[in-house]
Amino acid sequence: MYHMIKLPYDYDALEPYIDRKTVRIHYTKHLKTYETNLNKLLEGHEDITKGKTLAELLSNLDEIPESIRTGVINQGGGVYNHNLYFSILGKKHKKGPTGDLLNAIIKGFGSFDRLKSEMSEGAISQFGSGYAFLSKDDKGNLFIKKTLNQNNTLHEGLTPILTIDVWEHAYYLKYKNLRGDYVKNIWNIINWKMVEDLYEGCAFI
Numbered sequence: 001m002y003h004m005i006k007l008p009y010d011y012d013a014l015e016p017y018i019d020r021k022t023v024r025i026h027y028t029k030h031l032k033t034y035e036t037n038l039n040k041l042l043e044g045h046e047d048i049t050k051g052k053t054l055a056e057l058l059s060n061l062d063e064i065p066e067s068i069r070t071g072v073i074n075q076g077g078g079v080y081n082h083n084l085y086f087s088i089l090g091k092k093h094k095k096g097p098t099g100d101l102l103n104a105i106i107k108g109f110g111s112f113d114r115l116k117s118e119m120s121e122g123a124i125s126q127f128g129s130g131y132a133f134l135s136k137d138d139k140g141n142l143f144i145k146k147t148l149n150q151n152n153t154l155h156e157g158l159t160p161i162l163t164i165d166v167w168e169h170a171y172y173l174k175y176k177n178l179r180g181d182y183v184k185n186i187w188n189i190i191n192w193k194m195v196e197d198l199y200e201g202c203a204f205i
């Protein structure tokens with residue numbers, strides 16, 4: 001069994017940038033449905049899930065039987081990606097990254113502002129439903145990737161440490177068609193301590 005995270009804040013904690021209703025429905029309906037569907041799909045497949053975290057399962061797609069592989073990518077990605085998304089949001093956090101993470105950002109992108117603009121551009125330009133991810137390789141190098149649907153970067157050997165969900169359910173109630181405004185505002189509610197912990201390997205999704 002794989003589980004959705006316990007939401008680390010109240011539904012209204014991300015106001016005014018993401019409204020209470022959106023957080024509640026996104027977490028209790030969308031994420032919950034992915035969790036239910038994933039576990040249903042994996043019933044009888046304990047041979048491939050035993051002892052594996054969800055991240056490990058999604059990192060080795062070749063080991064998943066073809067008959068359920070697409071389903072696991074969709075439903076498992078739905079759980080993993082949302083667990084990451086809800087974990088790296090929050091309020092009253094420090095304004096930006098520091099330490100090793102900041103150094104890696106400067107090395108990879110030149111500056112923190114440049115990271116934000118490149119990641120925003122990826123999120124805004126993702127056609128249809130998907131995500132923008134900031135992910136690290138095993139040497140600590142950082143990469144920005146945009147993905148379709150519930151795909152992520154684990155199967156490329158890149159561990160996501162930050163994401164922007166740009167499915168319409170993440171912003172439509174408040175922002176309607178204005179995805180760019182949602183993406184611009186999300187930088188106000190990133191939990192940089194959590195992103196640093198994920199980068200440093202002190203926290204895991």
Ligand code: MN
Nearest residue numbers: 030165167170
């Ligand atoms: Mn979502």
